[in-house]
Amino acid sequence: MSAQLLGLHQPGTTWLHRLPAGAKLLGLMAASLVVVLVHGPASAVVFVLVAAGLVVWSGARLGFTLRAMRWLLLTAAILGAWTVWQNGWPRAVEVVGDLVALILLATTLTVTTPVDEVMDAVARGLRPLRRVGVDPEAVALAFSLMLRAIPTTIGLAEESRDAAVARGLERSPRARLIPFVVRVVARAHDTGDALHARGIGDD
Amino acid sequence: MSGIRLEQVTVSVPTQDGERRILHETSLELTERRVALVGPNGSGKSTLARLLNGLVPATTGRVVVDGLDVAHEGREVRRRVGFVFTDPAAQLVMPTAREDVALSLRRTHRDKTERLVAADRVLADFGLAGFGDRSVHGLSGGEGQLLALAGVLATGPSILVADEPTTLLDLGNSRRIGDLLLGLEQQLVVVTHDLDLAERCDRVLLVRDGRVERDGSPADVVGHYRATA
Ligand SMILES: Nc1ncnc2c1ncn2[C@@H]1O[C@H](COP(=O)(O)OP(=O)(O)O)[C@@H](O)[C@H]1O
Ligand SMILES: [Mg+2]
Numbered sequence: 001m002s003a004q005l006l007g008l009h010q011p012g013t014t015w016l017h018r019l020p021a022g023a024k025l026l027g028l029m030a031a032s033l034v035v036v037l038v039h040g041p042a043s044a045v046v047f048v049l050v051a052a053g054l055v056v057w058s059g060a061r062l063g064f065t066l067r068a069m070r071w072l073l074l075t076a077a078i079l080g081a082w083t084v085w086q087n088g089w090p091r092a093v094e095v096v097g098d099l100v101a102l103i104l105l106a107t108t109l110t111v112t113t114p115v116d117e118v119m120d121a122v123a124r125g126l127r128p129l130r131r132v133g134v135d136p137e138a139v140a141l142a143f144s145l146m147l148r149a150i151p152t153t154i155g156l157a158e159e160s161r162d163a164a165v166a167r168g169l170e171r172s173p174r175a176r177l178i179p180f181v182v183r184v185v186a187r188a189h190d191t192g193d194a195l196h197a198r199g200i201g202d203d
Numbered sequence: 204m205s206g207i208r209l210e211q212v213t214v215s216v217p218t219q220d221g222e223r224r225i226l227h228e229t230s231l232e233l234t235e236r237r238v239a240l241v242g243p244n245g246s247g248k249s250t251l252a253r254l255l256n257g258l259v260p261a262t263t264g265r266v267v268v269d270g271l272d273v274a275h276e277g278r279e280v281r282r283r284v285g286f287v288f289t290d291p292a293a294q295l296v297m298p299t300a301r302e303d304v305a306l307s308l309r310r311t312h313r314d315k316t317e318r319l320v321a322a323d324r325v326l327a328d329f330g331l332a333g334f335g336d337r338s339v340h341g342l343s344g345g346e347g348q349l350l351a352l353a354g355v356l357a358t359g360p361s362i363l364v365a366d367e368p369t370t371l372l373d374l375g376n377s378r379r380i381g382d383l384l385l386g387l388e389q390q391l392v393v394v395t396h397d398l399d400l401a402e403r404c405d406r407v408l409l410v411r412d413g414r415v416e417r418d419g420s421p422a423d424v425v426g427h428y429r430a431t432a
Binding site: 011120141144145190194198200 | 256258278281282284285286288290292293294296297298299302305306307309310315319336340351354355358
């Protein structure tokens with residue numbers, strides 16, 4: 001249920017909605033580069049605040065968005081705890097901050113842009129590479145599948161957790177992790193078959 | 204030329220110590236409009252169905268669809284053979300219903316606006332008018348399978364293969380999808396555990412241990428299966 005929202009376009013009229021998909025995509029790439037390249041905990045905090053501001057501005061329903069992201073946030077928290085232990089606080093703030101900022105930036109893109117437009121923009125942007133053998137449509141589809149994989153994967157994680165809880169194994173990381181990995185791989189495999197059968201990628 | 208032909212087909216999969224034959228030598232000609240494949244779990248039904256559009260390659264022998272060799276003319280075969288799977292979640296790849304159908308229409312409708320309009324028409328044809336903006340994650344099992352079917356039929360196949368399309372559905376939805384499948388103008392090959400559905404087909408094949416154990420009229424084959432299951 002909570003996985004539904006992530007990666008889903010929410011129609012709106014904000015400036016972010018009206019910006020062309022290609023511009024937003026370039027912006028996301030540039031911003032991601034900045035987030036990854038600029039080091040230090042202070043900048044990470046700024047990135048999170050800016051990205052959170054964008055999500056708010058996009059008009060995404062906040063409670064809903066936070067609930068949809070709670071598994072990603074939990075993962076970020078675990079990563080953070082581990083980094084505190086291994087490398088201390090400043091490094092942990094930087095790692096978690098960068099991760100959360102990237103998630104929020106991607107969320108802004110998906111909330112304000114129909115995937116079809118993102119795909120078209122990717123395909124257009126890659127058209128010059130056709131001469132060197134790149135298939136722009138295929139890359140665009142791969143991109144949209146990547147966006148689609150986020151909510152799917154979270155859904156599968158919730159399923160795996162529920163199954164583990166139902167068997168009284170909620171404390172066992174193995175009982176949660178192994179079925180989860182199996183589910184993700186199986187789903188990816190099935191989706192590949194379905195795409196193949198629909199003739200997508202044939203032309 | 205039309206129809207499906209298997210010529211001495213076998214399928215083997217590699218194992219640690221050599222290989223295992225999951226489909227023993229099978230020769231078949233399927234020309235009936237509605238063909239059902241029934242049999243126990245793991246008997247080879249999916250393997251047989253997947254041969255028909257090249258998802259599983261024949262290890263030996265030949266599969267011919269509408270006169271086309273699946274091994275050599277895969278792309279052309281996939282245009283003619285639509286395939287519906289059990290789980291809608293694995294088949295719906297775009298965020299919304301309209302976009303998912305539109306994805307199927309990319310080849311026939313180059314213009315994006317036209318494509319989205321056409322997608323809405325397809326949705327309406329399948330009783331999904333008003334579902335265009337709905338998230339594919341939020342659909343019920345029945346709606347999801349209906350959408351998956353719409354997406355596949357939108358590509359205009361002449362044959363539809365469906366692998367347990369109703370297994371995850373409740374009684375009402377499974378009847379609804381079953382009725383729709385049986386009413387299609389396309390040739391239908393359906394793998395199913397729903398023996399009522401199988402009995403309404405024109406021909407039924409019972410698959411067991413990687414072999415077509417019995418092949419004939421629904422009354423005969425389903426009767427035999429019920430007696431020996
Ligand atoms: N890719 C594969 N690798 C190994 N074994 C497989 C593969 N595909 C199917 N099998 C095995 O072949 C047998 C038949 O499978 P399948 O055609 O899926 O059966 P059914 O659809 O009737 O349940 C099963 O024992 C299955 O485990
Ligand atoms: Mg099967």
